[in-house]
Amino acid sequence: MLRTLRQRITLTDIVIWIIGLAIAGVVIFGTIRTLELHLYTGGGWIDLTIKGLALGGVYALIAMGYTMVYGILKMINFAHSEIFMSGPFTAVFVALGLSNSGFLDRQPVIALIIITLVSAAVSMVFAILLERICYRPLRTAPRLVPLITAIGASFFLQYMFRGLFGSQSRGYPTINALRGAWTFFGIQVFKVHAVVIISAIVMMLVLYAIVQWTKIGKAMRAVSEDKEAAELMGIDVDRIIVFTFALGGASAGIAGILYVILFPIVNFYMGFFPGIKAFTAAVLGGIGNVPGAFLGSILLGLLESLGPNLFLTGLNIPSPSQLKDAIAFIVLVLILIFRPTGILGERIAQDKA
Amino acid sequence: MKSESTSWVKIVQNGLLGGFIALLLCTIGMVVTFDQLYVISGVITSGQLFVLFPILFESYLTVRRLPQKNNLNVLSTGGLVGLLGGVVLAILVLLGQVINLQNVLVNVSPDLFALLTFRLPLASGILILIIISGVSGMIGGAILLLPTRIRTALTQAILFIVILGTFRDLIYTVIIRWGFLQYAFLWLFAQSGLSIIGAIVIFVIVGGLSYWRAGKEKIITNVIRSPKQQRMYRWGSWGFIAIMILLLPIILGPYFSEILDNVGIYVLMGLGLNIVVGFAGLLDLGYVAFYAIGAYTLGVFTTTEAVGLLHLSFWSAVPLAIIVAVFAGVVLGLPVLRMRGDYLAIVTLGFGEIIRILVLSDWWQPLLGGPGGIVHIAQPTIANFVFGDQQRLYYVILVGIIIAGFIAIRLKDSHLGRSWMALREDEDVAQAMGINKVATKLLAFAMGALFSGLGGALFATKIGSVYPQSFSFIVSINILSLIIIGGMGSIPGVFIGGLALVGLPLLLTQFTDFRYLIYGAALVFMMLVKPEGLSPEARRRLELHEEIAEIPQEELTTALKTPGELGGK
Numbered sequence: 001m002l003r004t005l006r007q008r009i010t011l012t013d014i015v016i017w018i019i020g021l022a023i024a025g026v027v028i029f030g031t032i033r034t035l036e037l038h039l040y041t042g043g044g045w046i047d048l049t050i051k052g053l054a055l056g057g058v059y060a061l062i063a064m065g066y067t068m069v070y071g072i073l074k075m076i077n078f079a080h081s082e083i084f085m086s087g088p089f090t091a092v093f094v095a096l097g098l099s100n101s102g103f104l105d106r107q108p109v110i111a112l113i114i115i116t117l118v119s120a121a122v123s124m125v126f127a128i129l130l131e132r133i134c135y136r137p138l139r140t141a142p143r144l145v146p147l148i149t150a151i152g153a154s155f156f157l158q159y160m161f162r163g164l165f166g167s168q169s170r171g172y173p174t175i176n177a178l179r180g181a182w183t184f185f186g187i188q189v190f191k192v193h194a195v196v197i198i199s200a201i202v203m204m205l206v207l208y209a210i211v212q213w214t215k216i217g218k219a220m221r222a223v224s225e226d227k228e229a230a231e232l233m234g235i236d237v238d239r240i241i242v243f244t245f246a247l248g249g250a251s252a253g254i255a256g257i258l259y260v261i262l263f264p265i266v267n268f269y270m271g272f273f274p275g276i277k278a279f280t281a282a283v284l285g286g287i288g289n290v291p292g293a294f295l296g297s298i299l300l301g302l303l304e305s306l307g308p309n310l311f312l313t314g315l316n317i318p319s320p321s322q323l324k325d326a327i328a329f330i331v332l333v334l335i336l337i338f339r340p341t342g343i344l345g346e347r348i349a350q351d352k353a
Numbered sequence: 354m355k356s357e358s359t360s361w362v363k364i365v366q367n368g369l370l371g372g373f374i375a376l377l378l379c380t381i382g383m384v385v386t387f388d389q390l391y392v393i394s395g396v397i398t399s400g401q402l403f404v405l406f407p408i409l410f411e412s413y414l415t416v417r418r419l420p421q422k423n424n425l426n427v428l429s430t431g432g433l434v435g436l437l438g439g440v441v442l443a444i445l446v447l448l449g450q451v452i453n454l455q456n457v458l459v460n461v462s463p464d465l466f467a468l469l470t471f472r473l474p475l476a477s478g479i480l481i482l483i484i485i486s487g488v489s490g491m492i493g494g495a496i497l498l499l500p501t502r503i504r505t506a507l508t509q510a511i512l513f514i515v516i517l518g519t520f521r522d523l524i525y526t527v528i529i530r531w532g533f534l535q536y537a538f539l540w541l542f543a544q545s546g547l548s549i550i551g552a553i554v555i556f557v558i559v560g561g562l563s564y565w566r567a568g569k570e571k572i573i574t575n576v577i578r579s580p581k582q583q584r585m586y587r588w589g590s591w592g593f594i595a596i597m598i599l600l601l602p603i604i605l606g607p608y609f610s611e612i613l614d615n616v617g618i619y620v621l622m623g624l625g626l627n628i629v630v631g632f633a634g635l636l637d638l639g640y641v642a643f644y645a646i647g648a649y650t651l652g653v654f655t656t657t658e659a660v661g662l663l664h665l666s667f668w669s670a671v672p673l674a675i676i677v678a679v680f681a682g683v684v685l686g687l688p689v690l691r692m693r694g695d696y697l698a699i700v701t702l703g704f705g706e707i708i709r710i711l712v713l714s715d716w717w718q719p720l721l722g723g724p725g726g727i728v729h730i731a732q733p734t735i736a737n738f739v740f741g742d743q744q745r746l747y748y749v750i751l752v753g754i755i756i757a758g759f760i761a762i763r764l765k766d767s768h769l770g771r772s773w774m775a776l777r778e779d780e781d782v783a784q785a786m787g788i789n790k791v792a793t794k795l796l797a798f799a800m801g802a803l804f805s806g807l808g809g810a811l812f813a814t815k816i817g818s819v820y821p822q823s824f825s826f827i828v829s830i831n832i833l834s835l836i837i838i839g840g841m842g843s844i845p846g847v848f849i850g851g852l853a854l855v856g857l858p859l860l861l862t863q864f865t866d867f868r869y870l871i872y873g874a875a876l877v878f879m880m881l882v883k884p885e886g887l888s889p890e891a892r893r894r895l896e897l898h899e900e901i902a903e904i905p906q907e908e909l910t911t912a913l914k915t916p917g918e919l920g921g922k
Contacts, residue, residue, distance in 0.1 A: 012791055015687055076695040093457050134877055144636055145880050147695055148837055151638075152876025155830060159870035163381025166459035272826070276706075279699060318715040326710040329703030336696055337688050 056301025057200025061255035062278030065248030078150035081275020082157035087119030087253030099173035108177035120253035127249025286342030368437025371411030382460030391546030392518035408438035412493035435490015439483035510560035625804025631842030634777030639705030647809025655731035678806025686798035726820035840886025
């Protein structure tokens, strides 16, 4: 027993485990120290938690695009972050128009729905074009080839938008209806956070229903299980793939509007960090798995919002929130080392990759 | 009947496509930016070429697919495709008269409309725009009617005119150093672009030479040289190239030397990434991390400011920079050992970002200077000779490239190189054949980090200071594009990629804004059309194209034979 164990554990395993334990130790030590310092009140922590949930909701909708495409094509759609950017960056002009005409203040709900639909439509069109031009001709190519294409497409889209709409950031108009806060059960929640969390949950349920209970959703799952068999059963694989990209694009476009409700500024490079983090979330939950993407995103949102203050303040690190982006990446590395399948996922990172 | 209807569909599709590509080039601002650059003075600007070329090219493609070609259908098809493209542009112009597009599309300016309507009144301008598009469509089709020999001569002559005209200012900076050439220059060139006489002269010379050479080619290949002559010839050409490389900064002057230095640093890093991605097949998107580590290590140890440590000289700090970078390479390599492909790409990307975030943070500011960076970094000196300016630094970088190139070439066919390639092709089989996966992969990361760290150190001494902004994700993409466009795994490809991707945008300032747009498009285009790159490695070409017959027999046999000769233990 001991001997087989010794044969199975290599030096690299030990080194990796030491790294992992060291990080876990730092996290626990930092948390205890921070809590001892009593820098934040209970209300402060609750605020951060709600902010994290809202952020997680946005990540979840972006992560859907990664996870569905990965499920079907077994590739990372690296340009998904630009799909996410294209929607709100285009819709900002609609929003400004509606705001100037006063419609946004008179009918905030209808105006928001129009803006969201524009954003979703733009993102969807770009997602479909991306699949048609960049990925379809390469479906049988070696694995690195579509990934490099995706990186190229991502840069092309970023700088195309820069050329079209300019390199400066543009502000979204403030939505007066979303100012202030509501109180649920004695907890004060900003309206923006509440709206984002609720819309994200509703959207996730809709997406889950589409994938789980509609005919085309069933076909999607069939294609992701086995492309050839699905084709033999009469499923039009090309159409399903296009549908997957369209669905992922639309949900990224909606996520884009939720994101600008939280941070009302758009620019051509806004997609990079949310995109990478949503991917991290998808991996955290188990890539290819819809509920996993949701769970992973919420966890990552919470980690990002609470983490820097909770883990790092106690270690006397100045301005810990500067390091919040690094936390997402460290989480990603740690999951891929210790649980490459993610929380809910099957074993993909090693076997199928 | 059916073929006729499909050909109509094709005409409309391609016409609209050409129009939309031209439209995109207009709306992202490329056309207006390049409009200041005359190709032929007073006749045509490169901006106008950007409008007409997509239309011309689309009609060329449409006509090429025609089942049978005669004068009538070639000209009418080409012309129709061109007209459609012109109509798309005309719609943009008309739309711009009705609503102010510039609020949304920042580059759709009155300048663009003036350019598209040839500075004429609206109605006649649009008419001329459509007619000229139609004519360029016809030209695009008519090219196919010419005999091959004339066609090549024509395209080569036009290509030369476009290149020489566009790069007029650069040629000027070189020519001005050599007094006697100035007269020829003034005769051929105008204030901007070529003069009309110059264009005609170049057209005649290049076109004539190309036509003449096309006729000669058969005879030249028939000349048989003795082995001795061949050796002499090879040594002679290598010697000439070596002397040229040594004299380059002196011939070209400081401005070009600066560009050469940049290209050199990227080539150096490209050689390293080529080992990681090209040889070992590990897609590393965080390559900039080692570059940053090399640069910052050199900065920290050599700066004369109070924040630095030890205040070493350049030569003693370079090994330190390399050691730190290699150590970082191994540290990154360990956790990602088991990952493949996509996952590896994202994790390494994350690593690069972590380094950048740490460098920018207040946490590390006491050592690394935060957003302010580190200034006053030492320059390389030998005795009293300081490699201070760009022309002198060129030689330091050149030495670095020669060492790196030598290592890369030797590694490629070594036991280690073969192991990398085996792991790239199939990890499980490679392991079953007794390759130590851990050591081999870690060595790939370490080698990559070594070159990148050296590149970073040279970069730091070249600029004299390091700032976190210099180490963004875009640098990784830059190097990756360079090796992919040159040809993954191919060492000459790194040089070609470096010159094309780093050199060109620096040469033509108008390119700066569109640099990454073009990179992105080039990456996609290369992957779709020519995934093996511009200067492909023989074996990779074999993998990606199964029609072996195209490959010269000699190359094929060396590519297949070498494992047995060199790869044994």
